[in-house]
Each structure stands twice: as C-alpha cells, then as structure tokens.
Amino acid sequence: MSATASAAPLLQAKDVVVEYGTRRKPNRVLHEVSLEIAPGECLGLVGESGSGKSTLGKAILGLVPVAGGSIAFDGRDITHASGRDRRALAADIQVVFQDPYGSLDPLMTVGDILAEPLATAGASRAEAKAVVGEMLDRVRLPKHVIDRYPSEFSGGQRQRIAIARALVRRPKLIICDEPVSALDLTTQAAILDLFIELQRDTGVSYLFVSHDLGVVRRVCHRVAVMYRGTIVETGDGEQVTGDPQDAYSRRLLMASPVADPALQAERREAWLALRGERAA
Amino acid sequence: MTSPLTENIDTRAGRRGSVFVRLLKRPAGAISFGILVLIVLVAVFAPLLAPYDPNFVDLSITRALPSPEHPLGGDTTGRDVLSRLIWGTQITLWGALVAIVTSLVIGVPSGLAAGYFGGATDRIGTWISDAVQSVPGMIILLIVGANTGNDFNLLMVTVGVFMAPGYFRLTRATVLAVRNEAYVDAAKVSGLSHARIMGRHVIRPVVAPIVIQSALTAGMAMGMQAGLQFLGIGGGTTPGWGAAMNEGFRVMRTDPLLLLWPSLALGISIAALAVLGSTLADVVSVTAPLPSRKARRARRAAERAAASGEPLAVTASTGAVAHAAVDSAVQIENLRVRYETADGEVEVVHGITLDVAPGEVLGIVGESGSGKSQTVFSVLDLLPKTGSYTADAIWIGGEDVTALGRRDRARLLGREIGYVPQEPMTNLDPSFTIGHQLTEPLRAVHGMSRADAKARALAMLERVGIADPPRVMRSYPHELSGGMAQRVLIAGAIAAKPSVLVADEPTTALDVTVQAEVLELLRELQQEYRMALVIVTHNFGVVADICDRVVVMRHGSIVEIGEVAQLFSAPEEPYTRELIAASLDGAESRAELDRAFALTGSAVAADDPTPGTSTTDTTDASTEADRKEVRA
Known part of the structure; x- marks a missing residue:
C-alpha cells in the first residue's frame, strides 16, 4: 500500500499563502507553499514552532482563511470552501489534534x-x-x-x-497535527503503530505534522521540511530524516539528540561544526 | 514533566453530575436552598396558607399589634399583615421570574453569538450592552411606569432588559475562553453547523455561571421591584412587599412593626439567593481539599516518629548510594511524597534513595507519573500545597536539610541550589523587566548594592550567550523568545554560583535546535563551575547527550541506576529496555516497516519492540482507579 508519487494526488496544495493580522498590516506565515499527498500515503511535515507547519494543516481544514494559491482535494478546488461545501468535506477530511486534553x-x-x-x-x-x-x-x-x-x-x-x-466518517485524508508530541515515549510508540496499522487497513492518507524527526521517520513515506513559512526540502522519508540536503534540514537533524551516548557525541560534534560554519 | 501531578489529583471524574448533592452537603447551601424552597411553596400555596383575604378590610384590626388571630397584626387600613405577606410572595417571585427570563432571553443568545463569531458581531453586541448599561435605568422605569399605567409585567420586563448586559458579558467571556479549544475546531471539522456547535459544545460551560448569576440577579430583581413599589410604581393594588414597606415607612414612628415584616421577608429572600449563588460558585469550582497546615504538621511528625523506630533497608528497587553523605552534592534517603486528593491520600514516590557527586551530571528519567519531578521538588522544598514529603535525610552540600526550618531551607535556594524550570515563560513575571527580576534576588538574598547586582546580572547574561545584555535587561518577558527566556532563567539560577543546579525538563518546551543550544550551555556551565547537575527529563536523547549517571523511575520507584554508557549498552531491567526502544532512534523507518509487512503480511513486524498490544499502552491510565476501570 505504500504510495507512489506518480498516482493522481488526493490533495494538492499550490502556492498557498496564509496571512494573520489585520488587512492593513498582514503578517505572512505561509509563503507560497506547495505539496501533494497521494492516496494511502503519509506525508510528514516537520519544522520548528512558528515555521507554519500547523497553519498549513489548518488551511486545508478551512480553519484559517487562505490569502493566495489553491488547495485541491480529489480534483475539486476547496481553497475557499465554506458553509455547506465545507461541511460536506467533513466526510473526507478529518483531524487529530496535538492536545489530547483540549480536543x-x-x-x-x-x-x-x-x-x-x-x-x-x-x-x-x-x-x-x-x-x-x-x-x-x-x-x-x-x-x-x-x-x-x-x-x-x-x-x-x-x-x-x-x-x-x-x-x-471513513475519511480519505486525516490531518494529524502533532498527534503524539504530548504523549509519553512508550505511549507515543504504540499510537504511531496504530496510525500505521489504520493506514494499511483503510488506505487513508495522512498529513503528519510534527517537530520530531524520529516520529516522521517512523510513520511517513515522504517528508517535507518547513522553515519560516517555506518548504525547504521534500523527499523520501529515510533520506530526509537520515541524510538531508538542505542546510537547515541538516541543522535540524544534528540538533536532535539520539538515545546512544557514543552516536550522540558524534552528532554533537557535527552540530557544533555546523553551528561554527553558520556563525562564520 | 509536571503534568502527571495535575492528572493524578484530577477529581472531576468522581464528582460528575453531583453538583446538586455537593451543594446540599454544605450547611450554607442546604439552608439557603431550604429557605428558597419554602418561599416558593408559600407562593404556590398562598391561597391555602393565607388565613384571610389579603384585601379584606376589618377596621377593628387597624394598626393592631400581633395577636393569636392575626399573628403579625393588622395594617393601616385594617388588613391582615400575614395574609398580605403570603400573597405578596407570589407577586414578588413572579416579578423576579419575568425579569430573569427577559434578561436570559436577551443576554445569553447575544453573548453566545458575540463570543463565538467575534469580529463585527462582537463589536456591535458589546456596544449595545455598554449603551444599555450607561442609561439610567430608574428614569426609564419611571417613564415606562407613567406611560403604561404602571403595568407590572411590563415594568419587570424593563428591569430584565437592564439586567441583560450582565448575562451578555458573562456568556461572552465564558464563550471566548472555550472558543479556541481544540474540541470546537474538531467539531467544525466534523461538519457540524455553527448553531449546533453553539448549542452542544459552547453553551455547556456557560450553564453553571448562568445559574449562579441568576440566583444573584433574582435577588437584585426582587430589590428593584420592592424599590419600585416603595416609590408607588407598579402594582399599587397588588399586595407586594415593596408596597407594604412603603406603607410601613409612612407610619414608621408609630408602628415600626409594619415596616419590619416586609423588610424581613425581602431581606431573608435576597440573602438566601445571594448565599445560594456564592455557595454554588464554590461547589462548581471546587478543587482538592486542602488539609490545614496544623494537621499536616502533626501527621508528618507522627510519620517521622514511626519511621525512626523502624529504619527501612535500602533495596535495589528503591535506589542506592555511591558516595558518603557528606561527600555528595545531594543525597536523598528513603524519600516519600504524598498528595492530598478528594479520595484521600495518594503516595506518588515510594521511599527512594539516590545521590549525586559534586561535579556529576545525574539524569532522572521516567514517564509522566513516575515521580521524577516530585523527587526534585522535594529536594527544592517546592512541592505544591497539597503535597508533602518525608525522608530519613536529604543531604545538600554535606548538611542534612530535613532538620532545617522553612526559612533556612528557602535560603539554600539560590545559594547552594539553583533551579531551572520547565516552562521558561511562565516562570518570569510578565510585569517586571528582566533586569529587575535578575537583580532583585541578588540584592535581597545576597545583600549586593544596586550597582554590583546590575554588573553581576549583565555578566551572567553575557555568560549564558545573550547577544545584547543591556537591551535584554530592559526588556519584558514577552519580548523574549522561549530559548532566550530559558537562558535568562539559567543566568538567574547560576548567578550565586550554586554547588548544585537542578533542571526540571529544561528543554521540553523548546524546539530541538534551541534545545541543543541550551544543553550545550548547561554542559559548559557545569564544567566551568564544577557544579553537580540534576536533570529531569523524559528524553533519552538528552540523557545520552549530557548525563554521567542515570536514574530510571517508574510509578514512584527507582527501576534502575547506572552509568550512562552501561545503561544504554546493557540495560538490566526490561522497563529500561522498553523505554530506550520507544525513543525511536535506530528503530525501523516506515519504508523498512512496509517492506517487512509486504514479506510477512503480519499486522506489525514481529521484531517490533513496541507493538500496539504493549503492556504500557492501554494501561497507561493516569490513576489506579482509571487503570482498573479500563481493564474491567
């Protein structure tokens, strides 16, 4: 069931722009972001807080207005769907939020x-x-x-x-907005296994928003890295989380500590080197 | 993490649907509710209860004093006072009801819409509400009274209109608080219409405050109504309490009792409503009961006595010490932490023993509810009010601090022990500048002069890698990023060069790139000052990065203590292995999992270290009670 990029995309976001703030003084949080999700695929979206990764999920769900670009689902334009059209989409697009207490x-x-x-x-x-x-x-x-x-x-x-x-509602796409980041490690691993199993059983697609490279490596077929409202790298999950090409992605990877003292010492050296390069 | 604590003492589950019962359990609630029920019964059965017709005139009892036939005497025109009061209950309650229903019907829906939709709806609603509040109500009431021939119902509707802004503001404020909850977003995504979301999800949290407000508003409406009648407006012929007060007022000097009876009736009713309202508010917002300080002290003394009689042996499961007490930076012996909850006392740390050598970095790892944060809070003597601890000894810098008084204990903070909290932002006071917050303790605790304190604070900020210390000193917390705020707190914690630095999940609230910076800073400072560092975390990556030794905790006990290299390469306990495996480093990627799945066709790869049926999964309930329920 692992998806291929050649299949017709289930979701296609093109040059999506989202602005917060007032009309006179807009604060642009997404700068022409584009991505595609195939049926049955899990696309990871990683980045730091404030990078805009959750905002993109909300734009797809219609929870924030889109100021530019387009979002198409199953070939239909849903960029500005509201009212009855948006409610009808509930059958196809669903969400799991980060906070298991507030949701x-x-x-x-x-x-x-x-x-x-x-x-x-x-x-x-x-x-x-x-x-x-x-x-x-x-x-x-x-x-x-x-x-x-x-x-x-x-x-x-x-x-x-x-x-x-x-x-x-047996949806085709679930936006998972940091669904495991509030959980304990062992619980987190079990919930990730559940996500994978559900995807195999139902063929649902995920947009998996997370700040944790280890998590997206575990569940995602493909991964996009977001930095300051722009996608800086998209690629195969193993490659992006193991050997990223973009400078920011590399810093992100080297900053994530691994649970192995020897490997972590090496990684820390690599991170210090990157930090030195950047400062220079 | 500190969240498990609130989860453990969460009492909501146990008191669902019992607000009314708990109200009646309180004397104030039971009495005020009883009085109100009595008043309502009197109103309903007025025709049966009243001994005479309220308007029947018997001139022989004009201004009569109380007598067996007329228990409260007669009024100025020879009518039975008791009968008039009983009938007056009816009109008074009816008037209050009309006023409340009117303001509910106007205030609640408009408040809901204003809070939920925001924007223009909110602005217009708030304008109207403010405008109504700024109009002098009494004048409008006089005008309405004069132009409608003192129509009682219409007057009370007008009173209701003037009380509507109270409901509007209350509803709006409550809705604003829940509007951004994720479950409201989830409801939108579920395809619910706005009306349904408001009716099902948004209105419910509003109900309790509205009921409380209504009790208070009813009292106010009764007062207004009596006031109007006292002025001779509204219901001159009906036997209302206000009219009776008016009459009594006129003959106050000669027959003071005639003023007393209606005033008493009104006063008791309004007081009962006010007491009911405030008791209800208490009941709704009730938290875990707090034991009195005296009771806690007595219990602690008793426990200490019991503990000293029978010293507990240190076993592997409770931890072990590696250094002599006087040589260690921190040593904890047989620490127990208990919390008061609504269901009685719960022990969350069960007699643990551990130590930290000078210059050593000790990690305390565990999941939520493991007691790791409670352990360090006990060392810092910073447990919340509902918590208390006992220990055979807690040695800090070669001194047993359990013998110290509260004040001496507090003095250790900042001198011997520095503390770096989990949430940098909530640990800075938003109304003071960073400079003030850094220099204040230096001056108060260490007796530095203003100039010295400022110089030290600037030096510390520079040391923790803040680019422009003078500017940061002038800044307020909201002007800093999370990473900068954490650096500021670290600067404050090490300003007095403590021998031990305790960091409770210092990087959990930060992004990974910032986390790496903060860990690097902590490592540098620890080496520079040769401090002992105790770091509480749930992240094994952080442990691998910075710690020398690790304590693994679970459910308030120590599972395993060991050197970092040994613990990661050859963990002895299955739970430690499970935790390390769950951290996903080196675990199979999705592509690998899918390949294995394609080969075996099994639901989850057989060698998966944490399959969905893992014991820690569905039994990760927050309390023992939960665990039992879900297993059942």
Whole structure:
C-alpha cells in the first residue's frame, strides 16, 4: 500500500499563502507553499514552532482563511470552501489534534463524542452505534468506554478516542497535527503503530505534522521540511530524516539528540561544526 | 514533566453530575436552598396558607399589634399583615421570574453569538450592552411606569432588559475562553453547523455561571421591584412587599412593626439567593481539599516518629548510594511524597534513595507519573500545597536539610541550589523587566548594592550567550523568545554560583535546535563551575547527550541506576529496555516497516519492540482507579 508519487494526488496544495493580522498590516506565515499527498500515503511535515507547519494543516481544514494559491482535494478546488461545501468535506477530511486534553469536549461522553459526526451526517442511532463499536475496536479500546467522560482517560487513551472520532466518517485524508508530541515515549510508540496499522487497513492518507524527526521517520513515506513559512526540502522519508540536503534540514537533524551516548557525541560534534560554519 | 501531578489529583471524574448533592452537603447551601424552597411553596400555596383575604378590610384590626388571630397584626387600613405577606410572595417571585427570563432571553443568545463569531458581531453586541448599561435605568422605569399605567409585567420586563448586559458579558467571556479549544475546531471539522456547535459544545460551560448569576440577579430583581413599589410604581393594588414597606415607612414612628415584616421577608429572600449563588460558585469550582497546615504538621511528625523506630533497608528497587553523605552534592534517603486528593491520600514516590557527586551530571528519567519531578521538588522544598514529603535525610552540600526550618531551607535556594524550570515563560513575571527580576534576588538574598547586582546580572547574561545584555535587561518577558527566556532563567539560577543546579525538563518546551543550544550551555556551565547537575527529563536523547549517571523511575520507584554508557549498552531491567526502544532512534523507518509487512503480511513486524498490544499502552491510565476501570 505504500504510495507512489506518480498516482493522481488526493490533495494538492499550490502556492498557498496564509496571512494573520489585520488587512492593513498582514503578517505572512505561509509563503507560497506547495505539496501533494497521494492516496494511502503519509506525508510528514516537520519544522520548528512558528515555521507554519500547523497553519498549513489548518488551511486545508478551512480553519484559517487562505490569502493566495489553491488547495485541491480529489480534483475539486476547496481553497475557499465554506458553509455547506465545507461541511460536506467533513466526510473526507478529518483531524487529530496535538492536545489530547483540549480536543475532546469534557462534558460529553465518549459515545456521544464519537457518534456526533455520524448524527450530523444523518446516520440512524443503530448505524452510528455499529460504526462507533467498530472504530473503538480498531483503536483497541473496550466498548464500555462509551459511557465514560474524557477526563477518566489518560493521554494515550484520549488520543485513541480522538483517532476513533476522526475515523467514524471513513475519511480519505486525516490531518494529524502533532498527534503524539504530548504523549509519553512508550505511549507515543504504540499510537504511531496504530496510525500505521489504520493506514494499511483503510488506505487513508495522512498529513503528519510534527517537530520530531524520529516520529516522521517512523510513520511517513515522504517528508517535507518547513522553515519560516517555506518548504525547504521534500523527499523520501529515510533520506530526509537520515541524510538531508538542505542546510537547515541538516541543522535540524544534528540538533536532535539520539538515545546512544557514543552516536550522540558524534552528532554533537557535527552540530557544533555546523553551528561554527553558520556563525562564520 | 509536571503534568502527571495535575492528572493524578484530577477529581472531576468522581464528582460528575453531583453538583446538586455537593451543594446540599454544605450547611450554607442546604439552608439557603431550604429557605428558597419554602418561599416558593408559600407562593404556590398562598391561597391555602393565607388565613384571610389579603384585601379584606376589618377596621377593628387597624394598626393592631400581633395577636393569636392575626399573628403579625393588622395594617393601616385594617388588613391582615400575614395574609398580605403570603400573597405578596407570589407577586414578588413572579416579578423576579419575568425579569430573569427577559434578561436570559436577551443576554445569553447575544453573548453566545458575540463570543463565538467575534469580529463585527462582537463589536456591535458589546456596544449595545455598554449603551444599555450607561442609561439610567430608574428614569426609564419611571417613564415606562407613567406611560403604561404602571403595568407590572411590563415594568419587570424593563428591569430584565437592564439586567441583560450582565448575562451578555458573562456568556461572552465564558464563550471566548472555550472558543479556541481544540474540541470546537474538531467539531467544525466534523461538519457540524455553527448553531449546533453553539448549542452542544459552547453553551455547556456557560450553564453553571448562568445559574449562579441568576440566583444573584433574582435577588437584585426582587430589590428593584420592592424599590419600585416603595416609590408607588407598579402594582399599587397588588399586595407586594415593596408596597407594604412603603406603607410601613409612612407610619414608621408609630408602628415600626409594619415596616419590619416586609423588610424581613425581602431581606431573608435576597440573602438566601445571594448565599445560594456564592455557595454554588464554590461547589462548581471546587478543587482538592486542602488539609490545614496544623494537621499536616502533626501527621508528618507522627510519620517521622514511626519511621525512626523502624529504619527501612535500602533495596535495589528503591535506589542506592555511591558516595558518603557528606561527600555528595545531594543525597536523598528513603524519600516519600504524598498528595492530598478528594479520595484521600495518594503516595506518588515510594521511599527512594539516590545521590549525586559534586561535579556529576545525574539524569532522572521516567514517564509522566513516575515521580521524577516530585523527587526534585522535594529536594527544592517546592512541592505544591497539597503535597508533602518525608525522608530519613536529604543531604545538600554535606548538611542534612530535613532538620532545617522553612526559612533556612528557602535560603539554600539560590545559594547552594539553583533551579531551572520547565516552562521558561511562565516562570518570569510578565510585569517586571528582566533586569529587575535578575537583580532583585541578588540584592535581597545576597545583600549586593544596586550597582554590583546590575554588573553581576549583565555578566551572567553575557555568560549564558545573550547577544545584547543591556537591551535584554530592559526588556519584558514577552519580548523574549522561549530559548532566550530559558537562558535568562539559567543566568538567574547560576548567578550565586550554586554547588548544585537542578533542571526540571529544561528543554521540553523548546524546539530541538534551541534545545541543543541550551544543553550545550548547561554542559559548559557545569564544567566551568564544577557544579553537580540534576536533570529531569523524559528524553533519552538528552540523557545520552549530557548525563554521567542515570536514574530510571517508574510509578514512584527507582527501576534502575547506572552509568550512562552501561545503561544504554546493557540495560538490566526490561522497563529500561522498553523505554530506550520507544525513543525511536535506530528503530525501523516506515519504508523498512512496509517492506517487512509486504514479506510477512503480519499486522506489525514481529521484531517490533513496541507493538500496539504493549503492556504500557492501554494501561497507561493516569490513576489506579482509571487503570482498573479500563481493564474491567
């Protein structure tokens, strides 16, 4: 199921510009960013805070307005989709946010949270119940959790609930916005395995936004590196996270510590050398 | 990380749906609620309860004093006071209800829309609200009264309109707070319409404050209504409390009781509503109960006595020491940390022992809930109010500090021990300049002169790699980046050249490139000053980068202690192995995983170190209770 770049893209962003601030004094956070995601593919988007990586995800979801360029999904232009068109896209594009605490309404039961997108789409109670049960199975949570509230779960379990909610409409694309960065290491590894397994089973595509090269190396087929609102490098996941070509990507890689004292000592030397070069 | 702590003492799960029950458990809540129920019952059953017709005139009881037939006596025109008060309850409550419903209907939806949509909707709504508030309500009420023949309902609707801005502002503020929550975004992405999002997700957090506000508003509406009637506006013929007060006021000197009864009725009602409102507010925002300081001290003393009688042996699972106590920079013996929660006491660190040599870099690693942060907070004596610790001894710089008083203990901070926190931004006071925050402790703690302190602060800022120290000294925290803020805090922590520097997840909130810079700085400073450095982290990359020795913690106990090289190359405990494997360095890439999958066809590669069914996965619940529930 590993995707090839030659397949017709599921999502195509072309020269996307996003500006915050006022109309008179705009602050441009995305500078003509372009990327493509094939069906069944996981595209990683790495960068530091403020690089614009999450903003691109929000632009695709319609949560921030696009000031220039275009976004096409399945051949349709969705750049400025709003109202009914945007709500219709809910069936195809879904999201998993970073914060497993803030992304679930604390006053709703898990069952209601998972059934809500289905009810909106006009599913009957029985249909919704069946789909919710299936998705809980998929994310490995027992069925009885539907009567409980989000506060009763740990971070990893909440993230499983958030993933199940993203899955209930059987979307073609899920925007994963730092979905594991708030989790413990062992939980993080298990959630990443879940993402991979779900992709194999359902053929869903991911735009996987993360600041962690190790994470994107694990789940992504291809990786794009973002720096100050621009994509500086795009390529095969192993290559970008192992032997990046761009100067910034290399600094990013060498700054990420590895869990091996000897290797880390080497990496630190390399990083110090890069830092010296840059200062010079 | 410090988040596990809040997770551990999260009591929301246990008190769901029981706000009403908890309200009644409080004496103030039960009494005020009881009084209000009584008042409502009196209003509803007024026709049955009132001994006489409220408007029946019996001239023989004009201004009569209380008697068995007329318990509260008669009024100026010979009507039974008790009956008039009972019937007056009806009109008073009805008036308050009309006013509240009016302001709810106007204030809440407009507040919801203003908070949710923002922009022009918000601006227009706020203008109107401000305009209504700036109009003198009493004058408008007089005009309305004069032009409608004192129509009581219309007057109360007008009162409601003037109270609507209160609801508008409350609703708007609450909605603004939840509007940017990720679950509202998630609802939008789920395809929900704006109306549905507002009705299902946004309005719920507003309900509790609205109920509280309504209790207070009801009291105010009753007061307004009585005031109007007192002035002779609205319901001259109806037996309202305000009208009775007006009448009593006129004969106050001769028959003071006639003023007393209606005033008492109104006063008790309004007080009950106010007490109910504030108790409700307390109940809704309740946190874990705080034990009194006295109780804590008594318990701690008792525990110390018990502990000294029966010294616990140091076992491998609780840690071990490598240096003599007086020679070590820090040595902790049998440390236990407990927290008060709504469900009683919870021990989060179970008697650990460890030490740090002078000039050594010790890493304390573990996942959330492992007790790693609690351990260093105990050493710093910075546990939150609900937490407390006991230890056989905590040696810092050759001195057992558990014997020291609070003040002596605090004096160690900044002299013997420096502390670098996890969140640089929240550890700087936004209303003071960096210069003030750096020089203040130097002057207060170390008795330096203003000029000396400034010179030292500038030198420290330069030392931690700040490019333009004089400019940074004049800056406020919001003008700095996260990395710069962390450098400033490090400068502050080492300004007094402490022998131990404790860093709690110092780089977790920072980007990796900034993290590398901060780690490099810590390494340089540690070598330059020959400080002992204790670094709490969940990141094994950070451990590999900077630490000499590592303590691995889990669920409040020490799993393994070892030299860094040995711990990474040959970890003894399976849990340590699992943690190192989970850090993804050297793990298979997606391409490798997919190739293995294509060959075997299995769901997850067989040699995967952390398959989805790992024990730490679905059982990573935050509390014991959670764990049981999810396993069940």
